[in-house]
Amino acid sequence: MTERTISRRRALRLAAAGSTGLLVGGQVAAQGGSDDNGPPARIVGTASREAERxxxxxxxxxxxxxxxxxxxxxxxxxxxxxxxEKLRQRDDVRYVETDGTVRAIHHREGHDGGPGGGGDGGGGGDTSQDLTWGIDRTDADVAHANGDTGNGADIAIIDTGIDSDHPDLEANLGAGKAFVKCRGGSCNTNWDDDNDHGTHCAGIAGAVDNSRGVKGVSTEATLHAVKVLDKRGSGSFSDVAAGIEYTADQGWDVGSLSLGASSGSQTVKDACTYAQGKGVLLVAAAGNDGPCSDCVGYPAAYSEVVAVSSTDCSDSLSGFSSTGPEVELAAPGTDIYSTIPGGYDTFSGTSMACPHVSGAGGQLMANGSSNSQTRDTLGSSAESLGLTSNETGAGLLDVASALGHDSSDDGTGNGPNC
Structure with missing residues (x-):
């Protein structure tokens, strides 16, 4: 874990001045090849200085x-x-692969401007706070009541960015970086969210408990925007790998990956191996190809990553959720109400399930657990739903149980959608 040496607000200003830098609607195959910009986009894995040169x-x-x-x-x-072809012939070139496309495609259930209907991030009208069903069902609220809020954890949201001035997120934001350009209408920082997806995931993982809007799983964790997807929710394998590498090099605890593709990338695999070795807990959305079997996407399918499937508020597997032997945990993913730039909205997908687990991982790592210990604890404390391991892995995420608290409160909140 990294120690906070500057204020979050100052980190925002510094990032704005100096930094340049899942799939919810279904799996997307890797794409690449030539276009009007020149030869095909590729990645060359090298094993020597000469090959790199x-x-x-x-x-x-x-x-x-x-x-x-x-x-x-x-x-x-x-x-x-x-x-x-010339590079492939070298013994010290490990691979040459297409720099494929990764996308985050969220399914919007129905726009809501936020509590009070102000559409301003909760700044107008009734400023009451909703206890969303995912936070309640995973007993994250029980953890909060027992003093576990993720204070000291650093969680990277590797996605489309995070809204830098959302009232439910601003107090928890630390330094970030963009690997693709922010081109939306509100790019106050280079890593601002010009899509919605990353901000929604950030709110689930770590929205602050400020008695308004919503609260996340780790209400006092530091959230870091690692922008690897553009305003269309699109990025490349090399963008994602760079975001994972950056997260590891910062010494942050958790990398949350609500993104993916139906085919793998050795470069992304190497980045995951690198981050795991640096102590990062990587969590990824299993994908939205359901109903299906053995269809977990990438990077969730890699052994270095915790693959998360999705459930609904009746404890059934979400109909869209991908399944397979790689699934490690399940978490709420249907009709999840969370932050978006300028307000709140309801999305569904394994992209929404993933940050529940990321937030829980932050809680455990804030208390001193390593990434491997955290992974083991999340699995051993999960609640069985009576579904198969290919559907939900070890079971439903139980934040309170993972932290050693009573977890008999299996409510579904007082917010919308459940």
């Missing part, structure tokens, strides 16, 4: 170089077919 020389141009230390480096850029 040749990859840099052959790129037209280099997009970025990722350094996973002992695992090796990866050069992302545009490479002609001839250049790619």
């Amino acid at each position: 040749e990859a840099r020389d052959r790129a037209e141009p280099v997009k970025r170089v990722l350094d996973f230390e002992r695992i090796g480096k990866a050069v992302a850029g545009r490479f002609s077919d001839r250049a790619a």
Whole structure:
């Protein structure tokens, strides 16, 4: 865990001045290839300085170089077919792959301007706070009542960014970074959310308990926006890998990945291995290809990542949820009410289930658990719903039980949608 040495508000100002930088609607296959900008976008995994140098020389141009230390480096850029073939012939080139597309496609159930209907992030009308059904059902509210609020945890929301001035999030925001440009109407920082998806996930993981709007699983954790998806909810494998690498290099506790694709990437896999070795707990949405079997997407399918499926407020598996042997936990994902830029809204998807687990992981790591210990505890404390392990893994997330508190309060909140 990192120690807070500057205020969150100051971190926002510094980030704005100096930083440049799941799928909820269904799995999206990796996409790549040539376009009007030149040769195909590819990533070259290298195992020596000489291979890295040749990859840099052959790129037209280099997009970025990722350094996973002992695992090796990866050069992302545009490479002609001839250049790619030449690089593949080298023994010290580990792989050459397409820099595929990853998307976050959320399903909006119905816009709500927020408590009181003001549409201003809770700033007008009735400023009462909703206890959302996901927070209640996972007993996160019980943890709060016992003093566990995630204070000291650092949670990276690796997504479309976070609304930098939302009243339910602003107090919990720390430094962030953008790997894609913010191009929306309100880009106060480079990592601001110009899509909605990242802000919604951030509110689930760590909205502050300020007696208005909503509250998250870890109400005093520091949230970090790692913007790897643009205003269309689109990014590349190399963008996502860079966000994971950055999260690990900052020494943060949790990386929350409500994104994915139906095919894997060695570069993203290497980034996950690197982050796990640095002590990061990685949590990802299983995907929304349900009903289906053995259809968990990537990066959730990687062994370094906690794959999260989705349930509804009747404790049934959400009809859209992907399932498979990689699923490790389930969490609420249907009709989840949370923050968006300028207000609140209801989304459904494993993208919404994922940050419940990320917030819980932050709670445990704030109390001194390692990433591996946290992963074990989340699994051993989960509540059985009587569903198969391919559907819900170890069971439904139980935040209070994971923290050693009584978890018999299985309510469904006083907010909308349940």
